[in-house]
Amino acid sequence: MQHWPDIPYQLWKPTGESLHMWLQIVGKFRLALTPWVNHSWHATFYVTSRGLTTSLIPGPNASYIVDFDFFDHRLVIRSTSGDIEALALHPQSVADFHAHFVAALDAIGAPSDFHGSPNELPEAIPFAEQKALGSYEPEAAHKYWQALLAIDRVFQQFRTGFLGKVSPVHLFWGSMDLAVTRFSGREAPAHPGGIPNLPDSVTREAYSHEVSSAGFWAGGGGLDYPAFYSYAYPTPEGFKDTITGDGPAFFDEALGEYVLPYDAVRTAADPEGTLLDFLEQTYIAAAETGGWDRAALECEPGLAGQPREI
Incomplete structure (x- = not known):
């Protein structure tokens, strides 16, 4: 486990x-x-x-x-x-x-x-x-890696259920988040840019096509706790109102993203299933409200040692 x-x-x-x-x-x-x-x-x-x-x-x-x-x-x-x-x-x-x-x-x-x-x-x-003495606690770094290891396993599994263009599971050092991204295949409107100290040309190229993207931060960027996120670009009408209820996930208006606290996953009876459900539900919210061709893009999740049936 x-x-x-x-x-x-x-x-x-x-x-x-x-x-x-x-x-x-x-x-x-x-x-x-x-x-x-x-x-x-x-x-x-x-x-x-x-x-x-x-x-x-x-x-x-x-x-x-x-x-x-x-x-x-x-x-x-x-x-x-x-x-x-x-x-x-x-x-x-x-x-x-x-x-x-x-x-x-x-x-x-x-x-x-x-x-x-x-x-x-x-x-x-x-x-x-930057000459001020910085901190490094080996235990903190090791636990961070252990969290990434657990999350990477679920993100990799989530990645297998998509026939369309999908990113690797990778960590972006600019914002220090582990992410996986699905694409509708359609071009997106030009991104407005404005990310601090990042050329707008880089941002526009990154968001050249419609996406549903999910990831993990260990904290920071508007949150003072570790959390998962999921967003769509461009944000479809009704996206933020799709997932409601008493669960731990919610739509953060300031971030413009769905957020699921890491601790809600860590302490769940089934952490992997809880995270996978968040990934699936927020992707479906993006795909449904965005009018993606789900029948052409989706497939059954991959199984070890079994080629996909065509």
């Missing part, structure tokens, strides 16, 4: 703030070298058996993979030339982490010239100028 740890936001927040910046730094390295893929899918992280990974990053003379290890609490950089560099994850400033990471890249001959400021934050203070 998958473990669903307790990750109260106030205890997680200091470590989370450090990890957010560290993920952005490593993400910027990946972004600088990887050819653009639709909806910025080329820049994300993926959940692994020990933490988070970039997957393989192409370079001019070699390729690289960068892993956050939340068992040994190290950042490990591996090159296809056989070189390995590792950094300890411990309390330090963002500036120090940035400097150590750049030095490690230089040591294995990896390109180390990448954009030096964060995205999607009100103040984009360059990494090299």
Whole structure:
């Protein structure tokens, strides 16, 4: 049975703030070298058996993979030339982490010239100028990874029930959320943009087509607790009024999204079923109110070892 740890936001927040910046730094390295893929899918992280990974990053003379290890609490950089560099994850400033990471890249001959400021934050203070000592609690990081592991398993299962275009299950370092997105196949109206310190061109490309997107935050972004979210873009008329009742999920007017507190899932008799139901119900709300061709887009959930019957 998958473990669903307790990750109260106030205890997680200091470590989370450090990890957010560290993920952005490593993400910027990946972004600088990887050819653009639709909806910025080329820049994300993926959940692994020990933490988070970039997957393989192409370079001019070699390729690289960068892993956050939340068992040994190290950042490990591996090159296809056989070189390995590792950094300890411990309390330090963002500036120090940035400097150590750049030095490690230089040591294995990896390109180390990448954009030096964060995205999607009100103040984009360059990494090299963030010199205040940051926090890192190994237990908090490990529990965060355990939560991601449990959530990734459910998101992956949810992904199998769709024949249309669907994203990987991946973590976006800009907003630090694990997400999975389904597409109707139709173009969407141009997104208005306006996300702090993110070019509007990136946002418009990300939302070039209609979506129903769900994900998980460990807290922040308008919520002081860990939670799941689900939204549609563009938001169809009636979407926010579709799911009602006494359940733990609700529509947050300020965020414009359905929200399900993580603790409501963690403490449920069937956490996986509770989360899967939220994903299914909010997707159906988006598809029904948005007029998606559900018969053409949906299929039975995938089963291990069994090809889909056609």
